[in-house]
Amino acid sequence: MGSHRSSDSIISKYPEWWRLREEAAEDPDNIVLWGQLVDSIEGIVASNTEDTKKSESLQRYIHSDFDNLLTRFPYLTQYWKRYVTLEYTLNGLEKSALLLKSAVESFPQCLELWVDYINITVSNKLKDSVAIKLLFEEAADKVGMQFLAHPFWDLYLGWEGKNSGIHSNNYLNIYLRVIRIPLHQYARYFEAFNEIRTGFTIKDLIPETSSDKLLTNAMEELHVGTTNWDEVDDDVATSLIPNYFEKVFIETQKGTNSHWEFESQVERVDFEPKPVSTQDLEVWSKYLTFEEAQGSIEQIISLYERCLIPACSYESIWIRYLRFLILKTDDKDKIIHLFNRACDTFVPKCFRDIRYMFARYYEVQLSDSESAMEAYYTIVIDNPAEYDPVGRAFRFLYRDSEDKQAAIKDGLSCVRLYIREHYGTNEGGTNRKRRKPADTSEPIIKSDHFKSLYKLLNFKTASQLIVEVAKIYWLDRHEVKLTRELLISFFKEELVRSSFPYWSFFFKFELCQRNKKNLSNIVNYVKYYGQLSTHDTNGLLASYTNFCLKNSTSKELVNNSREMIRNYLEIDPESSTPMKHFLKSRLDPDHNEDSVNKRLYRESGHPSGRTEGRPRIINPVDYTVKLNEMGPPPLPQFSSVEKANIAVDFIKEDM
Amino acid sequence: MDIPQNFLLAAQSLDDFDSWQKLVSLTENLPTKDDRYPVKISQGSPDTLKRLLFIVYENLLTNFPFCEQYWCNYASWKYKLGDTAQEVTEIYLKALKFLPKSLIIWKNYIHFTLDTSPSPETILDTLEQARINIGHHFYSNVIFDPYLDFLRSSGRSKEYHLLLRRIIELPLYHYCKYFQEFLRLLEKADIESIKYFISDEDLKTYFKGTSWGDLLSSDSLRDLKMRLKKQFTDVFIATQYQVYQIWPYERSLKKQFHQPGKLLSRGELNTWNSYLVYLEAATLRDKDQKSSIGKATLRTVYERCLIRTSDYTYFWLKCSNWRLNMNQLEEAKQVLLKGIYCTRDSGFRLRLRLIDLDILSGNLEDAVDLAVEGIQSSPNSLEMTIKLIEMENLKDPTNVLTLTELKLDEVKGSKYESQFDYLFREVLTYSQISVSKLESFFRKYTKSKKNSYQYLRALIDFYRCYDQNGKGYEEAMKMIEDSDEGIRERIKRFVSDDEGEYFEVAKVR
Incomplete structure (x- = not known):
């Protein structure tokens, strides 16, 4: 948030402001906080206008806060306007106009900001007429096609009327443009146009180079064979003009009506930091399809840009827009x-x-x-906990390299080097029983691109490279033996214990190879030693159980029933933790289920606290024996009775 | 006598429990002119009306067997209207066979026996049965109070002592009351009754040098009582500790009876679940399953829970799993069987599990029967069809493809066709079907231009991972290119470079 320590003393006079800007810096997506911050700044400026005007450093803070907010959320029209008002109070007209300029640069689809900007520029004559004309044209390009763009067109016509006169061709040309746009207020423009058009010749109204279909139709109806108006009789020309513009009117009216069908259904067209309703999304989608089918490219782009105001965080619409543009x-x-x-x-x-x-x-x-x-x-950096970015990056490098074998080698060297640097050589606990010794030579990454990729790897994503290479071996080259060797060479590496892609790929590979023994090895390893999430482990277990039911004989199933039942207990969300033997085994470093049982027993159903001992009678009377079948029962014996009053030991966490 | 008109009207719409309740109250009274002054049916009422009442009760209990109080009301009417005590007892026993841990039924049964049985031995036997079966219920004071009263009034002092000695070890709502009474007995004990508190052996072992004779001196007796009191106070501490632990759960479970068709709150379901989990953790170290009070309490809570939550497959499966975990396969199967007929078992979750357990215990025929019954009730169930094919594979593996084809032909053109195209993915998992057989199987459907998502996905999986040598992969890709946009997009996500879900294995339910 660009705080300058040297001027901290100034802002520290306003503790509320200070607090809010600190909070907003920590939570920049929280629009409520930003709202409070802006309210607070406005309050300060209102009560200390003169002081603020004089203090450059205070103004720097104000600008910094507003800029931060509007960089994060550039589509907040009302905040732009509040910023402009504030700037006007503090630094006068020209500065506020400059601010409006940057507002329309950041949010060029905003009709309201354009109208404000043009208004302030025109009414205060901040630019000469040529520059103003250019400004109008730029705005027409950005917002002129919008369904409710009439305030802008009114402004443009008003200015041009004064600037060039209402009998000028410049003025007429604006009308000639606007009457073709399906605007909400199209009829008003036609009415005005019909009034002024009588003062213009056919050459002004219909350029000789015109070639639209409506004109051709009108000319055919009146048997006019040329657009060289000098050759056309005046009477004919006089009938052609209303005939043609009537057709234009009908066309535009049709356009407006068909747009209205969608426009009237959209509930929210402004940006708000909350999801767009499903209904609105559906309308936008249909509207875009409609516009793509019949609108001009400018209209389509204008609609995409408008849709991307409320729906600016929706990836699918951006993708659709970009696909269209590409x-x-x-x-x-x-x-x-x-x-x-x-x-x-x-x-x-x-x-x-x-x-x-x-x-x-x-x-x-x-x-x-x-x-x-x-x-x-960049995707890899932004998503350090995801597997697929590394996979995609590798596949790109593979596609991009001429020597494919070298790319594969570099990819695997990345993994081996990662293991070497982070887990040591063959010393790891689960490494000792490695079936096939890994390549003992020093792994070397040759290509610079892979060296850069190596720096981005972490314990979670590194294993993805093994999977990518295995995919190439198996799916592209159909080298089953090589694939298996590759996968087995990492089988007991510490790195892959928590790698879901590695285990799920290996499982799928052996499933397709129909290798029962290896599948069983994989599942046995994962259920006792794996560090996958319970959900992922159980997913593998469920697939394996399903595989066994389909690929065993009745006798084999009966013989293996105990283990199969344990799988069910493990997979079912209905089972309580005490029934989940593999999970309990994984929870203990020595895979001793009993020690986890002890822990569960002491936790009394809630892991946040535990009791030192549960008082209990160790020789309860056998309740199944009837009263008259035994005399006085043995005297009770106990364990931990003295601990009954020991308080529960809660996990202490610093809040 | 004819059946009353209003009864016939009420019996026409028995779609919910309220209608049943109305019907019951209608049949419990004699038909009167305007129903203003109801008169209950009595022994002298016409036989038709009495029979009608019984039929209504029997039907209600067939439909809603978890309604404990209706069992008791039925038994009570039967007795009122002339059945013998033996016949009524049979009704109670039948109810208890279905609901062995129903406190309401046991309570009524005991009172019925106390009121009607002339034989103290029969009464004692019934009370003992109740103690063993329902004594671990948190509110089993409704059993123990009449039991103690009976022992006291019949002068069975020894049994009275011994019963209290057992009760004080149980975590009950009224644990204090029983302990006070136990201490009172100890306080009052004389040279004779002290023998109900301690055995010869213990006297020798724990109080060395003391013999029964020594207790003739009042000091020795007082001393022994003091020491025993200390010993039994520790029982109180242990029991109290357990009561404190389970009280938060018991306190939250306000209603403990079955309400047909009523959805339970999330809070209540969570409480039942965490109560069970707590008890399971608390009994993890109880080695001796048979006599463990913790295990018996857990078993009682499971049964109590299922009376309340009998509409929820979750608890049936949980209970079955709990049995499986204790290696009680047959009991687990019984729980599932009961669950299947007492819930809607949507998606056949319980039935499919029971089938699997039958397969794993070698009862393939029973498993097939269950599946056939399932498929009869829901012929278009994909899960059940898959299971049937799976079992056919166990009997005759050569039939898998034929059966699959038959099913595919059967649903061809129906709205279930695309759903059953999942079978194409299923056949890939049977190792005994050779790749060449699969190839010709797929070819057949490629020719008929099948192009559903499931089929294309199976096809692409087959050519990509199982039959990598042929040219099928390119052809399959071409078919995908020609398919609907939606399907194309979904499949492309896992076969192109953008693969996402392709290597995901089956999700846990």
């Missing part, structure tokens, strides 16, 4: 800019599909390997 345009700068906008600002990092798409775009469309690699590595 297919229909070749503006690679715009596409890359959009990818960056999506990945850097809007789509949370856990959504990886759009990021993979970005990488693939570099790789396939632009053949830019360096940027593609950077994109893949």
Whole structure:
């Protein structure tokens, strides 16, 4: 949050502000906190306007807070407006206009901000008319196609009317554009247009180079054979104009009506930091399909941009938009800019599909390997606990390298080096019984790209490289023996004990090879020594149980029933922990189930506390013996009676 | 006499328990003109009405066997309307066979026996049965109070002592009351009754040098009582500790009877579950299963829980697993069997497990019967079909493909076709079906242009992982390219570079 220690003393006069900005820095996605922060700043400025005006450092804090907020959430129109008002109070008109300029740069789809910006510029004559015209054109490009863009067009027409006069061609040309856009208020523009068009010639109204279908129809109806208006009789021209513009009107009306069908169904068009309703998402999707089928490319883009205001964090819509652009345009700068906008600002990092798409775009469309690699590595860095980014990065390097064997070797060297550096050589507890000694030579990574990848690996993701190489061996090269050797060579490495991809791949491989013995070895290892989540372990166990039922004889099943039943007890969510023998065995470092039983017994059903001893009678009277079948029972004997009053020992945690 | 009209009307709509209740109250009274002054049926009432009452009760109890109080009411009507005590006892025994840990039924049975049996031995025997079966219920004071009263009033002082000696070891709601009474007895004990507290052997072992004769001196007797009191106070401490531990659960379980068709709150279900888990952990170190009070308490709580939660497959399976864990396969199967007929068993969770247990205990025929019964009630159940094919494989492995084809043909064109296309994925897991047989099996359906998701996924799996040498993979990929967009997208996710779910193994239920 850009705090400057030297000026801390100034802001420390406002403890509330200080507290809120610290909290917002810690939790930048919390819009409620940001709201409180802005309220607090506005309150301070209102009560100390003069002091704030004078203090540069205070203003720096204010700017920093607003900038941070609006960089994180650029689509908050109301906060932009509040920022502008504040800036106006503190630094006057020009600075606030500059701020509006950056507002429309950050949020170019916002009609409201554009109207404010143009209004402030025009009414205070902050730019000359040429620059203002350019500004209007830029705004028309960004927001002019929006269904409710009439405030903008009114502004433009009003200004142009004053600037060039209502009889000028400039003024007319705006009308000629606007009457073709399916706007909510299209009829009003037609009415006004019909009033002014009588003052213009056919050449002004219908350029001779025009070639739209409506014009052709109108000309056919009136038997006009040319658009060289000098050759056309005045009478004919006089009938052609209303005929043609009537057709334009009907076309636009149709457009507006069909758009209205969707527009009227969308409930929220502004950005709010909360999910878009399913109903709205469905309407947007249908609306986009409709526009893609019939609209101009500008209209389609405008609609995507509008949809991506409320739904800016929805990966699927970004992907759809980018697919459309890649297919229909070749503006690679715009596409890359959009990818960056999506990945850097809007789509949370856990959504990886759009990021993979970005990488693939570099790789396939632009053949830019360096940027593609950077994109893949960024995903790996952003998702240190996920397997697939490393897998994808490896597959990219493999595709990209000319010497495939070297890529495989480097990939495996990464894993071996990782094991060597983090788990030592063959000293690990489970390593001792290794079936096949691993390659004892020093693993060397030759390629620089793999060296960079190696630096990104962690204990969770490193094993993914084994799986990737195994996939190449098995699925691409159909080398079953080699695949098995590779997988077995890592079988008892500490690294793979917690690797779900490794075990699930190995399991699937042996399942397809129909190797009963190896499947049983895998499952036996995982259920006693694996460090997978209970859910994953039980998933393997369930698959194995299912496999056994389908691949054993009745006799084998009966002989093996005890173990099969233990599998059921393990898999069922209904079973209590005391019934889960493999889990209990895994919970103890020495795989001694009994010591876990002791622990469970002492915890009394809740792991957060435990009792030192449970008082109990060790020789209770056998209740199954009838009263008249025995005399006075033996005197009771006890254990831990003296511990009955010892308080429960709770796990102490620093809160 | 004809059957009353309003009875016929009520009997037409028996879709819920409320209607049954109305029907019962209707049949318990004589038909009157305007139902304003109801008169209960009595022994002298017409036979038709009496028979009608019994039929209603019997049907109700067939449909809702967990309604404990209705069993008792039925028995009570039977007695009122002329059945012998022996006949009524049979009803109680039948109810207890189904609900062996029902406190309500035991209580009524005991009172019935006390009221009707002329033989003290029979009464004592019934009371002992109750003690053994339901004595570990937290509220079993309703059994012990009449038991102690009976012993006292019939002058069975020794048994009275011995019963209390047993009760004080049980974690009961009224544990204090019984302990006080036990101490009172000890306080009052004389040279004769002190023998009910300590055996010869213990006297010799623990109080060295003391013999029964020595106790003739009042000091020695007082001294012995003092020492015994200390010893038994420790029993009190141990029992109290256990009561404290289970009280939070018992306190939360406000209603302990079955309410047909009523959904239980999440809180209540959680309490039952954690109560069971607690007791299981607490009995982990009880070696002697037979006489362990903890195990007996646990067993009682399981049965109590199932009376309340009998609509929930979760607790039936939990109970069955608990039995399995104690190596009681037959008991586990009985629990499942009862569960199957007492719940809707949606998705055949209990039935499928019972089938598996039958297979594992070598009862393939029973397993097949269960599956056939299941498939009759739900002919389009995929799970049951898979299980049937699985069992056919155990009998004759050559039939697996034929059976699969038959089923696929049967559902062809129906709305179940795409669901049953999962069978294509199933056949891949049978190792005894050779790859070449699978190849021709798949070919047959490729020719008929099958293109559902499950089929294509199985196909691609087959050519990618099982039959890597042929050209089938490319053909399969082409079929995927030509399939619907939705299917194409789903399959491509796991076969292309973007594979995600491909190497995931089956999920846990």
